[in-house]
Amino acid sequence: MAAAPGLLHISSPASVSPLMEMGAYEALWLQEGASFKTIAQKFRDSPGSIPSDFVSNGICVKTAQRALDLLARKRVGQFGIRVHGAGEYPEKLRDASYPVELLYFQGWWNLVEAKSVAVVGTRKPSTQGILRAARLTKHLVSDGYTIVSGLARGIDTVALTTAIEMKGQVIAVIGTPISDHYPPENVNLQDHIAREFLLVSQVPVCRYSIQRPPQNKIFFPERNVTMSALTEATIIVEAGETSGTLTQARAAIHQGRKLFILDSCFLDPALTWPARFQRLGAIRVREYEDIRRNLGT
């Protein structure tokens, strides 16, 4: 249950305050060696627990304030928090290997309930890849799907901007905290999505602020796992042999989500991953109808 911040005391009727949980989550991430894996393990070992069960009240308050200060300094406006164990947390996130216990969002949370698919791929797409991503997105929007993507350069950006142009709905799941933008050229797009649609981040604000960029790279693949869990299916438009997109492919298979791979990926002789994922259950897409049929639209 959630409460107005700062009002929690021992005689309270409930035990979840978003602000305290935010402080606790941030504090867990400041612990030595913390990762999505170690944090998820903590919660797995103590079923039913929430972040503040592992952190003292004083630390929760102090760390929440530190995070709020960082967010204020970056001029983050209205934002919300979802905590496992409180209302409005999407149960489908529990399908991830290391499910997130808390996430930040800006915009319209209700979009997580919409039928949605993730459209993802390389940051350096070919011209054909860009055209395919745009064409695919148009079909999906016409069929009423909310488009989910990672706001990276390349395919992600094409998918999100096409969907918005088509008057569709979008969700961006980012690999930075809600206070940061990456890549820099997507600042306006991110802000637009945060205002009009839904921006989601599981990245802890404090930890991110004290790490250097190479260390902060760890957050990018994890958001792909969350993106997969949030959606009915992941569609890979184009991706290289070592692309981060393949993290999402693995997650989709693991989570029992549908995984679609465009035919062009199979036709590239340099790529081995399409056939590998097809053996694991991925669907080869020769035409849009293959997606439509498998999604049951």
Added chain:
Amino acid sequence: MILDQHGSLTAEDECYYLLEWTRGGGYSASATNQLIANLRKTNDKKGTLGYHYKEEAIETSAYNLRNAINAEWLKEATLVPIPPSSCRSDPNYDDRMTGVLRALTRGLAKRDIRELIIHRESMTPAHTSGDCRPTVAEIRANYEIDESLVEPSPRIIGIFDDILTAGSHFRAAKMLLTERFPAVPVIGVFIARRIFPPSGSDV
């Protein structure tokens, strides 16, 4: 963080909510909007197809609150529903929150639900009154304590309502209860708080 979205509340008010209800979103905006719409089905829909969803919404709300509320607190507290906008004699009288509280405390060895606040006269439901929403003072002026229910004196009071909007009804109820029981802490518990959809959305 969110206090400014509920204009009648002050920093001293202690309020809890479970879900978020989107204003203007209608039934289909979210699962929560659907729950609240079902909970608020009016009496004239009784006997029609779909009225049973109201019963289900009462049960679901109670179940979710029960899971969220500290059982020790529940044993000690007097649970007071915000009175429905219509008086008991009114055909539109809808005691859905009392229904939620009954379901919420079902099976407990000790439970204390009291409709301590009553209306002097029926009010237009705030959620159907458009821009003319009553002020805290106006609501307070129309509330009175049901003196037949004041004993034994409560030790903690939880005011329950379905949606926290501005918080005016809670404020008025808290004022009234605090005047009558000065030393007793009063908190608010809501199934959902009201949020607004993003500025540019169609909803």
